[in-house]
Amino acid sequence: MKPKYLLLILLCFLFLKTYPQEAQNAILKTFHSISSHDLLNDAAELSSAKYGGRLSGSQVTLPPRNGWPISSNKAESNQP
Amino acid sequence: MSDGTYLQYFPNAYSDVLNHGSVTLLAGINNQYKDYKFPDDYFPGSNSASGTVSGEIVYVGFGISATELGYDDYKNIDVKGKILLMETGLPYNGNDSTLLKWEKYSYHRYKFQRAKELGAVGLLYISKIANPNTSYLEGFVYAHTSESVAEELFDGTGRKYSETNAAIKKNIQPNSFAINKKVQISASTKHFPDSRSCNVVGIIEGADSILKSEAIILGAHLDAVGSPGCLFPGALDNASGSVNILAAAKALAASGVKPARTILFIFFGGEECGLYGSTKSVESPLWTKEKVICMINLDMVGNGTGFRISNGKSFPDLLSPFADANEKYLHRDLSSSEARVNFGRPRTDAAVFDKAGYRTLSLGTTGNVKPVYYHHPLDNTDALTPEIMEDSAKLLYLGILELANNPNIGIY
Ligand SMILES: [Zn+2]
Numbered sequence: 001m002k003p004k005y006l007l008l009i010l011l012c013f014l015f016l017k018t019y020p021q022e023a024q025n026a027i028l029k030t031f032h033s034i035s036s037h038d039l040l041n042d043a044a045e046l047s048s049a050k051y052g053g054r055l056s057g058s059q060v061t062l063p064p065r066n067g068w069p070i071s072s073n074k075a076e077s078n079q080p
Numbered sequence: 081m082s083d084g085t086y087l088q089y090f091p092n093a094y095s096d097v098l099n100h101g102s103v104t105l106l107a108g109i110n111n112q113y114k115d116y117k118f119p120d121d122y123f124p125g126s127n128s129a130s131g132t133v134s135g136e137i138v139y140v141g142f143g144i145s146a147t148e149l150g151y152d153d154y155k156n157i158d159v160k161g162k163i164l165l166m167e168t169g170l171p172y173n174g175n176d177s178t179l180l181k182w183e184k185y186s187y188h189r190y191k192f193q194r195a196k197e198l199g200a201v202g203l204l205y206i207s208k209i210a211n212p213n214t215s216y217l218e219g220f221v222y223a224h225t226s227e228s229v230a231e232e233l234f235d236g237t238g239r240k241y242s243e244t245n246a247a248i249k250k251n252i253q254p255n256s257f258a259i260n261k262k263v264q265i266s267a268s269t270k271h272f273p274d275s276r277s278c279n280v281v282g283i284i285e286g287a288d289s290i291l292k293s294e295a296i297i298l299g300a301h302l303d304a305v306g307s308p309g310c311l312f313p314g315a316l317d318n319a320s321g322s323v324n325i326l327a328a329a330k331a332l333a334a335s336g337v338k339p340a341r342t343i344l345f346i347f348f349g350g351e352e353c354g355l356y357g358s359t360k361s362v363e364s365p366l367w368t369k370e371k372v373i374c375m376i377n378l379d380m381v382g383n384g385t386g387f388r389i390s391n392g393k394s395f396p397d398l399l400s401p402f403a404d405a406n407e408k409y410l411h412r413d414l415s416s417s418e419a420r421v422n423f424g425r426p427r428t429d430a431a432v433f434d435k436a437g438y439r440t441l442s443l444g445t446t447g448n449v450k451p452v453y454y455h456h457p458l459d460n461t462d463a464l465t466p467e468i469m470e471d472s473a474k475l476l477y478l479g480i481l482e483l484a485n486n487p488n489i490g491i492y
Contacts, residue, residue: 027337056303
């Protein structure tokens, strides 16, 4: 048997399709943290006028923000 | 990226549309003067030249000269100095090897180029859908008009627009003619030929020392159609898909159970301009293709009650984590389809990955709850049903975690 398949079988024991109870609880906790409220807020942000309809290639002028990769590196900004 | 950023750049020319311009039917022997209204009757062209053109209207069907296929909309028709009334798409409708021969004529850029080289000065493009996937041609002014405007322009010609269009498609026979009316189109734009844009890339490195070399790609286009005349917010297309992925990414990053395989998140740029971002990411892959489990694309996933996973039936190993998660926790209607060869031009980022030989799934919705305002100013957050977005993000979280952790899922 190829080592690759041996490895797969071994891994099957490690990652059983049903996770142990504790792991399942952790997964469900994260699952329930996803909320439509946050999603709608994010969608409203992207849809807002300040992004000008997000036309690719275009330069929208956003207020500078720390850590914003475009404003922190002028050479990388897509100046028209 | 090699430069230490998470931005993958590519060239991306674009045009700013400075106002909504105008489309005016000039008074003639058959008709009265009429100002068409934005946005009800027309949208300005996203890559129109700036200026005003006027001229006789000539209906040129699909605007295609495919002589090798025995089809030429311009045969025996003089369009020099004229304004064309033209269909988008193709007269041929099948999806088979014949479509392959027509494919190159389906591009808006081909049609514009052909019209310009025959001397047309402007275009009324039938289908009122804002679309930056066109080319900017010096002096060539155009606007998108509704079918009802086309029908109105046909008044007094003894023909009906809808019947003429249907007959061309049925017989694959051109039916071009001068309408004997004059129109004026004005546009105010500024073109930026040397601009560029980028994909925004995120990564969650796999937690398993061996499986981390394999990756799952999750993609959605972040761009929309801009502000041609007013803001086109692009909420459903495709803020929805983008934020669903963002929520799934946050959950996967925070998850108590870590993904064993690597997950790449690509927020594509340039989709609306011609699939530039996805094309860049298959031409300059961020991950070795042979080590990619699959690419999952989301485009317009925010209006509906059910899930649809395109291509899922062809890849049951990829589909089952999502089907299981839905059955156990979400209880939505979930349908899937077989992967089909597409003989036409690629229309989605997923199609670009398909063509490059990746296995792809596309998550979509069924059972629209709200009206769909495609490439329209009303594509705002009122057009969304946040419940299906929440469940899409949840489905992605559970499905991808399983895809990332199940050792039995292989790279075909
Ligand atoms: Zn889209």
